[in-house]
Amino acid sequence: MEGTYAHVVKPAQSVLEPALYNVNIIVHPVGALLNMGRIEYCGGEFYMYKEGITPSVKKVIYSMDNGRFALFSRLGYKPFTYDQVFADCFNMSVQEFAKTSSKGPFSMQDRYVTEDIPMGATLSLSLGRKAGVPMPTYECMIHLASVVNEKEYYAQGRNLRNLGLEEYSLAELEQYLQTGKKPAGKSVKNEKNIAVS
Numbered sequence: 001m002e003g004t005y006a007h008v009v010k011p012a013q014s015v016l017e018p019a020l021y022n023v024n025i026i027v028h029p030v031g032a033l034l035n036m037g038r039i040e041y042c043g044g045e046f047y048m049y050k051e052g053i054t055p056s057v058k059k060v061i062y063s064m065d066n067g068r069f070a071l072f073s074r075l076g077y078k079p080f081t082y083d084q085v086f087a088d089c090f091n092m093s094v095q096e097f098a099k100t101s102s103k104g105p106f107s108m109q110d111r112y113v114t115e116d117i118p119m120g121a122t123l124s125l126s127l128g129r130k131a132g133v134p135m136p137t138y139e140c141m142i143h144l145a146s147v148v149n150e151k152e153y154y155a156q157g158r159n160l161r162n163l164g165l166e167e168y169s170l171a172e173l174e175q176y177l178q179t180g181k182k183p184a185g186k187s188v189k190n191e192k193n194i195a196v197s
Helices: 016-020 024-033 036-041 048-052 055-075 082-090 094-100 116-131 136-149 170-179
Strands: none
Touching: 016 055, 016 116, 024 036, 024 048, 024 055, 024 116, 024 136, 048 094, 055 082, 055 116, 055 136, 055 170, 082 094, 116 136, 116 170
């Protein structure tokens, strides 16, 4: 349709797919947590994409990406790599994005940690546990963020239990996402207050 994004928008299988493909879930926590010494020392002069995404940090990002790839394969969604999703979202590579990126994050209380860990990484890990997909790097990043900020991010975050969906099988969860109808004999419990910061 002329004048819209119809020629570039890709339909998702369910609302869960674009939620988990948010590239921030992977790059923000890793870039922030593995550069925390530099961030806390530099007094606001930190550019994560320019200086913080080093070859070793990229290995951790790709380890999280591998976990997500395996999860999507298990859920029956078409898996794309972090680099593919990034280029699709920003119409440029991570390297090109880094050249014009702004400063930040500035502390471990930044949204890079306080939002992307409990909202994104926790949901991904919760689904991985349900699906039987090992996601050790997600476990590590969530634990590290919890230690640094003295929060129980997994317990308090957006996991299946707190969303009232823990009792659903993967097939039942997919059915609910596709139709909005609760599986026979099951209900969606009220969503628990989920702490972000």
